[in-house]
Amino acid sequence: MSAVAKAQTFWRSAMEGIRHQPFVHAVSTITLAIALFTLGLARSAAHELDRLVGSLGGEVRVTVYLDPRVPPAARTAVADGLRRRGMAVEEVSPHAALERLVRELGPAAESLRGLSEDPLPPSLEVRVPESMRAPASLRALAAELRGIAAVTGVDYGEQAVERLSAIARAVRWAGWVAFVVLVGATLIIVSATLQLAIYARREEVEIQKLVGATDRFVQAPFLLEGALQGIAGAALAIAGLIAFRQTVSPQLSTLLSFLRLPGAGADASPWMEALELALAGAGLGLAGSYLAVHRFLRA
Amino acid sequence: MIQMFHVTKAYPGDPPALVDVNLSVEKGEFVFLTGPSGAGKTTLLRLVFCAEPATRGQILVGGRNVARIRQGSIPFLRRNMGVVFQDFKLLPHRTVLDNVALSLDVLGVPRAEARQRANRMLKLVGLQHKTESLPLKLSGGEQQRVVIARALVNEPALLLADEPTGNLDPELSQEIMSLLQDANVRGTTVVVATHDLPMVERSGKRVVRLDRGRIVSDAGGPTVVRRVG
Incomplete structure (x- = not known):
């Protein structure tokens, strides 16, 4: 038994799966990219909102x-x-x-x-x-x-401080609710799309099981595909965020100069942000493909 | 190798596919299962390789009770069996060599070694010149030989074949039977479900005849165990 040999098999199988069903994988990747772009934007917005609340607090x-x-x-x-x-x-x-x-x-x-x-x-x-x-x-x-x-x-200015604090709290809660809804919707779309890919390869799964493949052996290439889609989606999302910050954000900042808008002065390291998005993408892709393949194997 | 005790398999709304079947197949034996369509041949093989559970009764394969086996243990049981189907079940996008090596990939055998062993097995079934071909480019007989190579490459103790010559002409059928007999000579227990009676009669092997889910005769062959259920 060799873990390396199995890893190579999973990698080959995942690549083959992507090569033979480019459309399905593209749909998943774009879905993940949109979700990650939205998350990235929301994260920047939350960061800026925190700064705004902080700067207003400085006036107290x-x-x-x-x-x-x-x-x-x-x-x-x-x-x-x-x-x-x-x-x-x-x-x-x-x-x-x-x-x-x-x-x-x-x-x-x-x-x-x-x-x-x-x-x-x-x-x-x-x-x-x-x-x-x-x-x-x-x-x-x-x-x-x-x-x-x-x-x-x-x-x-007791009342003003209390009100500002309540607004910040409400915005944070709304952000968390939006985050959960967005992640949930993404998982549903990604797992439904990947289920199509798995269904198209049901014969391959059946043959693998006939020759003694365990559920984990069957799952692994699909999980790898999901993770790769997530990373590819994150790359697209990062490109989208960079483009947004270079084109749309300065114009919005000029229009609404009294507010600091997302990206107008983000402090977070771009490399750290890219890493976080890549990890989030891989996690979402993994979770989506796990749901899809788990449902398929139990059916 | 295989022992079945009072095995019944019923599907809701249909007459039972197997009724109170008792059967024993010794290690190293070659057994034909025959009977008309719907007699229960395929169902019997499916129960042995745990594709579905029996409704009643006990089945021992290699000493393990498959009626009580955990779902997670089924793959490990199957690694000791080779399975051959009439409809081949080959991966169309993978080469002949990759299809055969699949049984070894599942076991985690390093790629180079898996390809070497698959090559050796393909040579044994006379397909050494087709290793890089895709299955759909092969004839029916060649595809079935690939399936047999895949079933035997990890040297299983038991080979189950469901109508392995069903789509083939008599000459190719004989070739396939020769391959199965060769595997049997090397020590593999072989159970073949077929309705090709002339071929069965020529073989001189043990023949278990099923009809409407019951064993109606069990005759021939050199081995001793006989049970009629």
């Missing part, structure tokens, strides 16, 4: 309102405490806060001119590090700050 500022009656040293102590924890803190005096409000109100700010003294409290504007931008972390930070005697209030 925590405003800490301080009691104007406490001495400046106590306010500075609060700011220094936050800085020591890696946060960027800007101290805003009541005068500076009023000037900013006047600027923002524009002509409507005339009504503020008559005020004799600064009506706004001193505050700290805090930019939290990325690791603390999750809604739960922000909530905990706000609660901690509210516990300090010099602090009269904390505002971090």
